[in-house]
Amino acid sequence: MNKNTKKLLALSFMAIFIVSTVSVAFLGGGRVANRVSTTDRTITGTPADNYKDKDRPTFCQTGPAKSNKYITEFKIPTACTQPLAIVVDSSGSVWFTESNTGNLGKFDPSSKSFQEFANPQWQSGEKSMMWGLGIAQDGNIWITDSQHSLVWKFNPIDKSYQRFVFPKSNSSGGSFPQMLLIDGKNAYINDFTGRQIGVFSTDHIGPDIGMTTIPSPGNNNFTSSMVTDSSGKIWYTTWIYQQGGNLVSYDQKTGNFTQYTLPQDIQAPNGITIDSSGKLWIMDTASSYFFDFDPISKKFTKHTTSPPPVSAYGNASGLIKTPISRPYWDHFDDNGRLWFNEQVANSLGAYDPSAQSLVEYVIPSKNPNWSDCGTIPDCGVAQLLDFTVNHNKVWFTEWVENNIGVLDPSVALPINVTTSDASIIIHHGQNATVSFNINPQEQLSSPVSIITANTAGPQTISVKPQQTSITVDTPQTVKVRISADNFATPGTYNVLIGARYQDITVSKYISVTLE
Incomplete structure (x- = not known):
């Protein structure tokens, strides 16, 4: 290297x-x-x-x-x-x-064939991270262009490109249109370094995109991708790398912001999505963790x-x-x-x-x-x-x-796994043993590795499997000891126990409460 x-x-x-x-x-x-x-x-x-x-x-x-x-x-x-x-x-x-x-590509899964549509407005030799891509209700395709602070529209019928200037930001970081979300006729773009969210209508006609901007509250450096909930609120994160940030909810009807301080463990919150119950799920790209947030209880839960x-x-x-x-x-x-x-x-x-x-x-x-x-x-x-x-x-x-x-x-997966316990309680300085069961779903050609992780860290919880590698030609059980440090912080944590076979890892989580 x-x-x-x-x-x-x-x-x-x-x-x-x-x-x-x-x-x-x-x-x-x-x-x-x-x-x-x-x-x-x-x-x-x-x-x-x-x-x-x-x-x-x-x-x-x-x-x-x-x-x-x-x-x-x-x-x-x-x-x-x-x-x-x-x-x-x-x-x-x-x-x-x-x-x-600078081109848009298309792949037909039926014929397994590609088409690439040249953008005549793109200068030879240029490059740009084009993170955002969305298809509007009218069939037009919208693209973000971070390098040039542009938004492109591609018409798949006449194969034409039209470009629009993304609104400049007052931020010292300049504008960086990144991800793109289309919800109905509205399109949303996060300005990653520009501390704002752009909103426009995908059926807008004219040389100007007609975009309005929503300035992100506070002075956090970055504004990450967004999602909308059933009431039309926009959810996104603002943050400073390794220094924390906020989960932001913006009410488009009232123009009001609500902010929730992110857990200290989140260092670079990028991806965000929402489930059918309204719970938000946030990815931390600076670790192995992801989090969910319940808007009702205002509680964050950490996963690994x-x-x-x-x-x-x-x-x-x-x-x-x-x-x-x-x-x-x-x-x-x-x-x-x-x-x-x-x-x-x-x-x-x-x-x-x-x-x-x-x-x-x-x-x-x-x-x-x-x-x-x-x-x-x-x-x-x-x-x-x-x-x-x-x-x-x-x-x-x-x-x-x-x-x-x-x-x-x-x-079908090559193995199926279960645990003897879905949750356990451990007191400081004590330990518990759980059973991790592995059932082969096919004839395995190599041993299975036992892997573990937890959301508390090794100074709080120790997870030690009886074996780290095992041949699984018949159903097998591995004993796993979960120990709590004498000075562990009380709380509920997630412990992951998994079986890795070649390029597949299948894991189960156990909720561990330290008292």
Whole structure:
């Protein structure tokens, strides 16, 4: 790994990279068409020409599309498009943005064919993180362009693009239109660094988008993505990296804000969604945690993913002591499961609140240039930066592998897990033992690893399985000891116990109350 790649890797683990990503740190800020040097790059006539030869494996791809029994990947015909935002229309066609070309792409799942629609207004050599993508009721497609502070409209009938200027912000951070939410005829865009939410009508006609802005309350640096509830209130987060922030509710009828202080554990709250009961779910991209918030009780509850698989982070240097998964965006499917992408775990997770279970799927493609892989084979991350759920299938993009993919959660899992207890009570300095049961659903070709995590941290709760690896040719039970520190803070915490088999991790949660 050369010095430049190490620097890129270090930056990639910063929350600012995670949200505003490479638009500043990697893309160099815009127009490069007149600055291309042929001494350090082979001209191919493709978007790969935007990168030096030595950087192409890092940003373009390292191999062909891959698949397994759960996930199928598809290689985009044009090289190095860097797909980002993704959405599925009413006919089942999959649309995605190409952040290295300014174009919109379309994939037909029936014919497995791609179409890419050139944007004639895009200058050659430019790049922009195009995070936001939404389809309006009239069929037009809206796109955010963070690099140029623009909003684009694409007409799928005549294949035309129209651009609109996103309102400038008074913030010192400038404007950064990021995610896009369409609710009815209204579209909402969070200005990530501009401390505001933009609102406009998707049926507006004219050279001006007619956008109004809602300034975020307070002086927090960042304004993350938003969701609307059944009453039309807008919910979003404002925050300062590692310094806290607020969950904000804005009433569009009255113009009133209500703010709730985020738990100190939340360092970079990005994704937010809402369930059928009105509960908000927030992803913390600077950790392995995600949270729910009950507007009635005003209570936050903390949850955790499993630890990332070694195949994602590598740790060839031995310097990574506590790997984290970095959950990013989140959506609910038709069955009430909460889906989220775990960026540096190279995984998609599905949390079932009713069953208190979690299934995590590792993405087949892996780019070693974004992890501490050294010479470790089949290691790295594909930079799964966005996904969408459509009729219980999950479509996603791989930003540095030039793929889109689809996950089919109806495919049977190789194992099923249960626990002897759904909740336990432990007193300071004491411990309890629970049984973790693993039932094979097929003939397994390798041992199963037992993994654990908890929301309290090792200084409060210790979770030790009797075995860390077990052959599961018949139903097996693993005893797990859960201990409370003598000086543990009283409270209720979530303990995750999981079984990892190849690229699938199946886990259950136990509620642990310390008294």
